[in-house]
Amino acid sequence: MSNNVLPRRDEIDNKFKWKLEDIYSNEGKWEEDYQAAKSAISEIEGYRDRLSSDAHELLEALNHYYETQRILERLFVYARMRKDEDNSNSKYQALSDRAQTLLVEFGSASSYIVPEILTIDEEVLKGWVKEDRGFDVYRQFLNEILREKAHVLSPEEEQILAMAGEVCDAPAQIFSMINDADIKFPHIKDEDGEEVELTKGRYIAFLESKDRRVREDAFRALYDTYGKQRNTLATTFVSNLKKDMFISNTRRYNSSLEAALSGDNVKVEVYDRLIETVEDNLGSMYRYLDLRKRALGLDELHMYDIYVPFVEDVDMKICYEEAKDMVAKALEPLGEKYIEILKEGFDAGWIDTYENIGKTSGAYSWGCYDTHPYVLMSYQDNLNSVFTLAHEMGHAMHSYHSNKNQPYPLAGYRIFVAEVASTLNEILLTHYLLDTIDDRATRAYIINNYLEGFKGTVFRQTMFAEFERIVHGEILAGTPLTCENLCSIYYDLNKKYHGDNIVIDKEIAMEWARIPHFYSSFYVYKYAIGFSAASTLAKGILDGKEGAVDQYIEFLSSGGSDYPVELLKRAGVDVSTPRPIDEAIDMFDKFVDELDLLI
The missing domain is CATH 3.40.390 (Collagenase (Catalytic Domain))
Structure with missing residues (x-):
């Protein structure tokens, strides 16, 4: 393919395109499913107030619910992926919008199902499930409802909470408007001395510049700009923390953290152990940063120096x-x-x-x-x-x-x-x-690619996770949080996670203000856990450990048939213990050792 001119969709050979015809051979079939789904959604209302009458009624309702959901998934996936082929195609913009609207209608029409199931006596429900094999495919769904029963409110309270949904989404929406629409960054001079507007998209490219002046200018300009919105951003973020506390209190959880982990049936101890284990191994991070400092030939390593490549790119x-x-x-x-x-x-x-x-x-x-x-x-x-x-x-x-x-x-x-x-x-x-x-240079490049991914996924995401735990804890304790508090907490964490052999520039204290994931609370820890679990599984496979491949394929084949921690445990990795993180960091250390010899 030519890199000079971006081709039109019809100029690309079909052998390099996905075959969405495998979902729908033509759009007439899509329309047939669309009409079938609309009819199925309207029929869902007919099961209201019947679910608790007997096992047959409940099973029939669940069958109808999942059959409808399956059609809707097919409709939406096809329409959205057609749109992704060429977002300027108005035909598929409309198709995607129609599918999205239908999904909303389905959610509204079926919203009574879980509250109504919870009105069934638990022992009666368990008896139905035990006696009728038709419930086997819904066992996990029903177990999940019963597990979370203590946190489901009365129908009237659930309705009020649902009505408050848009209000609860407001902090994230406000942040998005500030961060994606309103905030404007200044111009800086690039490597050639040309005035170039700093944007979020260009920021990382500037931090990867070999010209240190460009890196520093971009770093300071970005955080100075966020600093000018410091009070608005702090108020928006703290409002999101309070929203999470409101929901967790309303649903009778002990904390926002417990509420966020509950959906995956993950204990708070798993979250805490990740942070504790990574903190115990921060010496590995410090050693890697020291290698970076020496490779770059710097007297002082600054925060704007930690993304610039210090291994030459390879022309492969x-x-x-x-x-x-x-x-x-x-x-x-x-x-x-x-x-x-x-x-x-x-x-x-x-x-x-x-x-x-x-x-x-x-x-x-x-x-x-x-x-x-x-x-x-x-x-x-x-x-x-x-x-x-x-x-x-x-x-x-x-x-x-x-x-x-x-x-x-x-x-x-x-x-x-x-x-x-x-x-x-x-x-x-x-x-x-x-x-x-x-080839020495290529090996160094490949190893450094892995180490950078590890640094960003395990060390950095765990630092984010610890920041979230601290600030949500402050809200729970009733401690007022201001921009100054947030910056102080975040700055101190950067000092801890990066060590004494790097200058922690004061501007980094504002970084919390630009992280969108902080508006999806307690989400980022999953990246660190997932990377560590993958490292342990890969090691077992590469070492030829007996049963490792079969266990891994079984894990791939398990879907959502159990909770994540249990699925991983059956695959051979227990993420409730420090072992996966320790083993992942051992691999990290070995690669640091080799890279040190190569550069």
Whole structure:
């Protein structure tokens, strides 16, 4: 593909496009399903006030609910992915909007189901489930309802809480408007002395500049700009913390943290242990930063120096066909059957490979239960794209195995485990490349790529997680939080996580104000847990540990049939203990040792 002119969609060879026709062979079929879904949604109301009458009525209602949801998923996935092919296509903009509207209607029409199930005597419900095998596919759904029963309110209170939804979303919406629409950054001079407007999109590119003056100017300009909005941003963020406390108190949880973890049935101790274990191993982070300082030849390492590459980029031109072969060979430790399915995915219309005008940027894996999974990416002929291909096919293979082996109600896996399969693929690719490449510069590049990913995913996300735990704890304790408090807490955490051998510039104290994930409270810890779990699983597979591959494939095949911690435990990794994090950091340390010898 030419890199000079971005092609139109119709200029790309079909062999590099995904086959959405595997979902709907034509849009007439989509319209038929749309009408069927509308009718099914209207019929849901007919089950109201009947669910507690007998087992047959409840089972029939659940069957209808999930069958309707399955059609809606198919409608929405197709429409949205068609739109992602070319976002300027008004036909698919409209199709996507129609599917989205139908989903909202479905949510509203079926909102009575859980509260009504909770009116059934628990022993009676358990008896129905035990006596009728038809409930087997709904066992996890019903167990989850019963587990959370203490936190479900009366129908009237639930309605009030639902009505407050838009108000509760206000802090996140206000932050988004400030951060994505209203905030304006100044111009800075680039490497050539040209005035260039600083944007969030350009910020990381500036921090990766070899010109230290550019890095420093971008760093100070960004945080000075956020600093001018400090009081508004602090008030918005604290309002979000108070919103979380209001909801957790209303639902009778002990804390916002407990409420956030409850959906995955994760104990607060798991969250705390992650932070504790990473803190015990911060010496590894300090050693890596010291290596960076020496490699860059700096007397002082500043916060604006921690993203600039200190290993030279390697000019590896890797075409897409080579990339597929490279990924397949890297994943051979997962077994012949895995590779057979992987290669089928490469050649059977799973992947939308190249960028075109209007195509959604970035990469993702998605799909619906009734067809194979799909991958969207914008392949460039470089090593980063090879890693992206391995990563997204990890997600795709997870979905493939889950959908193949689980009934629809149990197939969907949770975010908690979603990054395990993709990260494991990247780790296997890293080891394969290091086993097959002797070139010193290339080895250094590959190792540094892994270390940077680890630093950003494990150390940085855990620092974020600790910040969230502290500030939510302050709100729970009734401590007033101001911008000064928030900055002080965040600055001290940066000192702790980066060590004494780096200058913690005062501007970094405002970084909390630009992190969107803080408005999805207690979410980021999952990244660190997932990376650590993937490291342990990959080590067992690479070491030839007996049963490791079979356990991993079983994990991929389990979907949402159990809670994430239990699924990972059966795969051979217990994330409720420090072991996965310790083992991941051991691998990190070994790579730091090798990189130190290479540069």
